């Protein structure tokens with residue numbers, strides 16, 4: 466039977482492929498029972514969908530796999546915000562989803578990513594800040610006229626769909642409400658909704674930002690306490706140009722860009738399965754390389770993504786076993802892992818000595 470130190474040494478040599486860090490940094494405790502150990506690793510990001518694969522990979526690589534049981538715990542921390550802005554009550558991490566250009570699939574990506582995070586075991590919310598074209602209500606399948614409840618005449622209770630708490634400007638206005646608001650009114654209204662919603666115990670709150678990089682977006686990026694951002698783009702040159710402005714905006718206000726999602730990456734013909742890069746090839750990868758950020762993943766231009774979104778049944782819940790859903794799951798894990806390993810966070814990356822103990826039973 467190995468010693469705890471031998472097991473620790475083996476885990477230290479093994480890399481968590483989601484974060485690029487050694488599993489040795491994640492060992493929380495080793496408890497010795499009669500003739501087995503019980504090892505708990507805290508990963509810092511949710512990964513329910515990959516858990517059994519991870520456990521069997523780690524056990525195989527460490528060897529002696531009958532001598533220990535492995536327990537993987539997400540233990541999601543709250544990460545630093547830009548300029549150390551005070552965090553939002555009830556929310557550990559705010560993630561801004563932005564695109565320089567409209568219509569690239571930012572809202573679709575936000576919805577499916579949020580749902581993928583729920584499947585990975587996280588508690589998730591969405592704020593639809595896309596004030597001129599709020600679409601989260603429709604995409605999440607809320608009935609027309611859905612309104613949040615109000616608590617103590619002060620706080621909105623976010624309506625829930627598929628386990629996600631959702632707040633949208635669309636819940637507070639009617640279709641006839643004129644949206645020809647000026648910038649300060651928009652940011653004022655959004656800050657009010659953000660702060661006056663009683664978010665309940667969220668690991669991640671995704672903010673679906675208005676498209677573009679103008680005053681509204683910049684003000685939001687300065688005022689909302691954000692832990693990290695994602696840029697959604699298509700590989701098309703024009704979208705990439707605008708996405709570049711998005712990255713520069715986040716750099717300016719010191720919000721880490723956690724990665725780029727390349728949407729409508731290739732078209733897969735629903736008749737013959739032929740794949741074609743109709744918006745160009747590897748554009749997102751070039752952008753990511755230029756700014757030293759990672760490509761979190763790519764999604765094809767797919768009829769079912771659009772159809773299911775329009776029906777209010779996002780593909781991650783409507784077609785949980787599909788390749789597209791697997792791509793969203795992988796992006797969600799990578800996003801969580803990238804945030805977990807951000808440099809400069811007080812509560813991440815710090816090595817904590819594991820406890821080694823004997824079981825009383």
Ligand SMILES: Nc1ncnc2c1ncn2[C@@H]1O[C@H](COP(=O)(O)OP(=O)(O)OP(=O)(O)O)[C@@H](O)[C@H]1O
Nearest residue numbers: 567568569570571572573676729765766767770771
């Ligand atoms: N990968 C995809 N494959 C097929 N259709 C997609 C894909 N992603 C998004 N769409 C469709 O493209 C349209 C625009 O998507 P979406 O509303 O998510 O974009 P957006 O960037 O949020 O737009 P806006 O800037 O107007 O807020 C929608 O009809 C959506 O269903």
